[in-house]
Amino acid sequence: MSADCFQAGMVFFFTSFLSLFIAFFIILLGLYTFVAAPDLLVTEVWHYIMGNISPICQGFVIISLLAMAMSTADAYLNSCSVMFSNDIVSSIMDKKSISYDRQLRLAKATALFIGIITIILSFYCSDLFCLVQLRFDCFIPIVTAPFILAVLGFRGGTRPALVGMATGVLTILAWNKWIEPATAMNGAFIAMVANGLAMMVTHYVTPKKNKEICMLQCILFANH
Template sequence: MVMAFLLLTLGIGICFTRISTSFREYVLGDQELHTAPLTGTLLALIYGGGRLMVAVEQIHNFGLSWVFFILLTSFLPYWMISWLALRMTPFMRNLSMSESIGRVYGKYPRMIMSLSNICFSIATIAIQINVMSRSISMCIGSVHPSIVTTFVILILFVYARIGGIRIITFTDVAQTFVFFLIIPFLAFSIFEATGKPEICSFLATQENFQLDKLFECESKQLAIFTLFLASLVSSINPPIIQKIYMSADCFQAGMVFFFTSLLSLFVTFFIILLGLYTFVAAPNLSVTEVWGYIMAHISPICKGFVIMSLVAMAMSTADTYLNSCSVMFSNDIVNSVMETKSVPYDRQLRLAKATAFLIGIITTVLIFYCSDLFFLLKLRFDCFIPIATAPFILAVLGFRRGSHTALIGMATGVLTILAWNKWIEPATDMNGAFIAMIANGIAMMVAHYLGPKRKK
């Protein structure tokens, strides 16, 4: 069943293949896609396999706090981006978020932004590969997980390399459709398999699900709050902002993100139900035992559907981040170093595909050293938010200053997150990515208003 789905995904990608005639078309398609496929590919990007796995597991760990966390982060970030999208008219001809940064702040911030995104993307792709490996190992005992995972990665590389973002968009739509069908079915299946537990009455007796716990300043609650703040702004990243550049205009981009926020609420509702059903049925499970319990209480056919869903989500996220890395290296880093815009299309395309291959190797190596999804989630925040988020938001809002201003802000963000991770996070378990982003923004404002003024 899983192999058939993977082959179907590859077939869909090949059917929608169209030879790109320019690097712009390879990166953004023809910018004539309707709102529905753009919304579908954005949903597929947002709901990677790691998001489902981590959400269900951490409900066991954090309780009601995590329920509110995933509920609020399912729609608030995309409402915020839909508002930002309406202000991005000056950037609609750019190919990437880094190019927009370079247009405002110069080539060095553009290169730093690209390197930061590559690190962010490697951590994200590592999460997705881990999800594929774990889901396969939980459900298929007769086949070694590494074999099927390798097969999945090969398919991902094939259709990501053939025709760029256009193939990724249409395969993402198919994967989103599968996910939308399977997640409600999985929640209903675990509800039936665990004997239709009385959720409300049981949760009322659990300490982690008391409403007053949300407002206590305990270390666990503060850790959730800092992750919530980081998650709100982590969606302002290159692969997601790329969907704005793929739109015909700012208005369509705003509508895409608005519809995504509504549909995201629907998906999150069933993810929460799945986590709550599992907790009520087996409240004493450790985080690592949650998915093993779920798989043990559903039918073999349902297990196959679960694998399809997790693999579809993981692939749809990984391929887009892989494409984003390729574009940023070939378009932003190389162009900035060469200080030219006349790089031939065929050379850019070959460089992008070679970059994708190299990123795949680096990511594969990373997953051998770290398989903790929660740690990788925080790592991806730390690699990007402290460096790139504040300069981009300020640029969209009209803060147009020199390169030195952005460099001071980026350096401040890096120093802040390094200091936080060394001295504060080990003692409090609070993530410092959002705090470092604020420090970045404040440093940029101070550097501009208190620094020496240029003579006109």
Template structure:
């Protein structure tokens, strides 16, 4: 049997097994809260597993390995730092979220503090975040399949994978996604170390440190210089520090029994995340040493051409596992926000029943699935999509949410002024500054959002009650 047939068989078996696990653990949701949060019955290990499966999408593995070829040592530190610090930050914030633990979504928490219009804006921003994030995962599925399976149109298997995640979002909600995520992260933890070892063997067991010292991009003195590449990586680090303060991740806090459990979930996640990141770095370094002159887009093609046939199937399964586990949670969150935060906020006179919310969420899952397929096939540049997901959410939502958690209580106009400032800042930055510097401006726009909110709160006249 050829290597392509072996890989294809392994992928089909994996997708069928994943579908079987989902069907076995399916329990039709009887309420919208159960569909969204699973009745907050989960213990800490499953929550850690599903959070790891969420944050380690296929794009994170594929982009992480590729960009080591572009940025060198600075990207190694970027991977290590973003595997720990964002989750320590959220763990600290989660301990202050007691007033919001009964909410269904991040938008609902923002609406509780700032009113219905900021709540609706948050829902719309999350839809944009979800579309770009799922588009990254779809591109990862498509690329991983095309690298080792030439006999089947890659879009056929990609669409099959998307139908599976839409099935999860429509039938079981967060409960079924959690059980399948635990299975997926288990598969990933087994495959990723073996992949690193396989590449290590394929490169002839190189002396890594001695070879890296000869490369200019791995010189420590270059790391601290204010060069455009270093500043670009630092700006991406600042954005990555806060990008995980987003609805699907914050939803894990609401799924926890209390604030203490939520804090422990994110702390343990940072430990396991560091373990995964080390292997991602090793894969990138081994491939860089073996083929230092490759373009970033050629790295994974080289890796697939120099590993054993059975490992090709395992790599595709690993990438599909990561992509599906991230995409299904973002899709679920998108559906929840559309039905619970946008539609429900518009229909204040006649509240939407739970049954209608469930039906609307399931229709939204199918609709968003189609949109993301179109977006992903229109833009295949993973790094560009990676930055787009920063731009459509961080400048608008992150500052109001962090301020609300820290005790700031502004009005609806205050939040809207901040959100508009953040949006205008990122649009201006992308038009005039980023093309000249390649520096992402999401974090700067978030800071402008927060400053505008504080200024509006303390300088504008207060409405008389």
């Protein structure tokens, strides 16, 4: 929806800044809880916070959580269903042969299917932290690096994107199997970096068209 890459980059910058600002207050809340009750178990932190604030604040917290969950859920369901019905299916089939009514029905079916799968997953895994970690492991190693590179002006082809995504998936799987049990550290960021590096290496090493594009970029950069 941005006018150009510069505007998209500015939106990404301000969003990141506001996210850091919110994360700062979350860290302050965690530090305050640790100082007030240093011997508190991890599973009891949320109950301690909710039990030591006023009923009005408890109501605001519950309303905020419900609003945040519902707004995020319907936004993701809408985006996913539109991407599948309009982008993925249209790229496989002839776009003119798919009417808008069929795309709308396909989007509704996709939203219903993904919503049911999400509900089953939420009942299967009752730990919110595990669900958040699963989201990080599925989203950050695959999507974040291509998105950041696109915002910064990197223009690669299909092959670099697929190689980068595959590298991110393999990196997070290997990290969760061998490294995370020993270090207790999440490897989503490392997998994201591996994804970006694999994309750039594949883009600049691939012969023919990609090399011609690289030479043209070098010429334009030298002229500027």
